[in-house]
Amino acid sequence: MTNSGYTLPVFACAAAIAALHWLRQRQPIKVVSLDLIEPAKLAEIPVEQVAGLSANMALAITRSDPGDNLDLTRDTPIWALVEWGGVEGEQVTIKGGEGIGKQINADDQAAIYSYAQRLLKENLTRLLAAEERIIVTIILPEGRSLAVRTSNSAFGVVEGLSLLGTTGISQPLSSPAQLDAFRSELQQKASLFASLVFCIGENGLDLARKMGINPERLVKTANWLGPMLVEADALGVQEILLFGYHGKLMKLAGGIFHTHHHLADGRREVLAAHCALLGLSQQDIEVVFHSPTAEAVLKHLKSLDDSTGSAWVNRVYSAIAETIDARCQEYITSHSSRGQNTICGSVLFDRDRQIIIKSKTACNIMGNLC
Structure with missing residues (x-):
């Protein structure tokens, strides 16, 4: 049976939810349930580690599983650093940290594209009170080294990988x-x-x-x-x-x-x-x-x-x-x-x-x- 797995944005979102859970409960969580949005279904994502860095900041780690896809991100760790605060009027502010590529044709903006942005914001906003704001920084510790094995630079993305795609399901394109x-x-x-x-x-x-x-x-x-x-x-x-x-x-x-x-x-x-x-x-x-x-x-x-x-x-x-x-x-x-x-x-x-x-x-x- 084919295992389609999930795309990188899903694991990034799961890590962010786990980190936010620690900020609220001061307890680690082992599995996160999140809405994929595209398609409209829930995914259960295991969380590898959660750590509180301060009273206002937590870090959580998940690990990529693209299923049967020939994907170089298999087993790569995805970190999400979540802290209270952010831009006025924005409940969820998303940033790209180490290993997230920069778009050289878009003033070096983080290569976190529309589906990933939507997935993170919709899932996290549901967990926040109306007056609460958070900053989410996605980090791919191996992103910079993995990027040299991709064609990302050919499309103007440098210094890391993209959170790209239009769906949460990883499509095994070579199967x-x-x-x-x-x-x-x-x-x-x-x-x-x-x-x-x-x-x-x-x-x-x-x-x-x-x-x-x-x-x-x-x-x-x-x-x-x-x-x-x-x-x-x-x-x-x-x-x-x-x-x-x-x-x-x-x-x-x-x-x-x-x-x-x-x-x-x-x-x-x-x-x-x-x-x-x-x-x-x-x-x-x-x-x-x-x-x-x-x-x-x-x-x-x-x-x-x-x-x-x-x-x-x-x-x-x-x-x-x-x-x-x-x-x-x-x-x-x-x-x-x-x-x-x-x-x-x-x-x-x-x-x-x-x-x-x-x-x-x-x-x-x-x-x-x-």
Whole structure:
């Protein structure tokens, strides 16, 4: 049986509730019951430790359990420091401590996003009298070291992890059970629309909505792009727009249709090969091939354009986008018994959620999606 576990915001909220309980009762609590809000159900979260630091301050610790998800936060401790006081008019003030990332595009605000904010505030406010105020500081002691193994910096979050997500249930994005859930959503939306948008993760979903794409046409795929493309074709979907972060989506140009980093990478090979085919100098190709991230390659190409008046970003990424489209068509055709296959177009964006390139097919598809 699949164990879906819970997301980091849930454990942060449980720790905060346990710390507040100590401030009130001067007694530790072993298990916290909290409202997940999304979905509307209660969760029972074990508390590892509670300590009173002063008459007005307490610390509680929980430990992450993401269930069957391949998640690097498994077993990591989550601390919540709760103290009386705060901002006038705000019953619950939330702060990010050590290990919580900073949003460099939002004046270094703590990377504690809307669901986490709502979860903490709604659960804690229910426990407070009308005149009471508290300050909650969330700390991830291992957050800074774990962050270097994520793509957080690619999306402008540095020095730690994010409290991100739209639900309290941890979705095991790499498990077959999660693929079944994605396919079920695809089947439902394919019955309504001939043109759909595939987004690997939350950043793509959010940006697509902001661009005016009809949210009902959005389908989350996580890393299961290959099976989802084949399923869409079997369901008779006419057009798929692949909408994703360039460091993920370019893997398709190398024939990698399950994009989890534990299985395959190939980004530097894709980038270096396209740069070589387009005539980039040997010296710059070596820089590209040895760059630590796709974002670093993009930065290097931009610097070449700025210094020489060239158009390497557009040339390289146009070629990659067209290759993605072609490889997707080949993949679908090789797995399909239909005579007329689903058409694919691709849109790639960068760490700042700015569109880098739209393939020719993507430009044609986008008019059907709003």
